[in-house]
Amino acid sequence: MDDRVWKALADSTRRAVLDALADGPLTTGDLVERFPELCRTAVMKHLDVLVEANLVVPRREGRQRWNDLNPAPIQAVCDRWVSRHVSRLASAMGRLKGLVEEQQRPEAAAASAKSRKG
Amino acid sequence: MDDRVWKALADSTRRAVLDALADGPLTTGDLVERFPELCRTAVMKHLDVLVEANLVVPRREGRQRWNDLNPAPIQAVCDRWVSRHVSRLASAMGRLKGLVEEQQRPEAAAASAKSRKG
DNA sequence: TAAACATGTCACTATTTGGTGACATGACAT
DNA sequence: ATGTCATGTCACCAAATAGTGACATGTTTA
Incomplete structure (x- = not known):
């Protein structure tokens, strides 16, 4: 099950950890320095979650x-998810476009504009 | 921010809701029927989260x-995420492959085997 | 051996999350 | 008008989550 992967990616701090590791491996201490707003234990907990999801592979070297x-x-x-839903994208977009043009609901327009920005 | 999207996708029930909607729009009552293990209020809460993430667009028609x-x-x-990390995939896989071959750590092998299965 | 250092673990707290039942609202049919 | 049906909202509960400080373990280095 890839539930653990979704759960791991759900947290913005953990996504930031993955971003930090994208340039190459870091020690736990390195990561703690990069997240001054968190204590060491919190960083390690996030790392635990990422290891459980197999998104991070730890390796011991001396005392680090x-x-x-x-x-x-x-x-x-x-x-997997894009392939599962992307085939519906065209038809869904068609439906939604029709809805927007017909009904012109202001909340929906604001919501989609926000998502386009983010 | 797409934090809301990640949060929304983190829950397996909500992913199941999206799967159910992939074949076409459903009323809230339809969805409640498809999730007999949940009460109506729970389904509506999940829908709220999905609407906040702009993954579901509600539309009123009569009383449904x-x-x-x-x-x-x-x-x-x-x-965005794949493009951010996929460029690192080759080098990261190279590093990991090297680690496995050199060190043959049983936990790492088990973890990667699990991910290959899942 | 002993101090310093990096990491691991434990117990605890606060907030968020997923869930529920009860009740309110609004639309449709009789 | 009135009862029924679909949806919306509210207050509340239990479990999971993110966070903390204190302490334990193991590794260098003096």
């Missing part, structure tokens, strides 16, 4: 631990 | 509400 990014599960999960 | 899937944010978020 190196954390390697494993981007494969991200791609796997996204591929 | 139709829920339309909007798959665009899924693709947007996935595209």
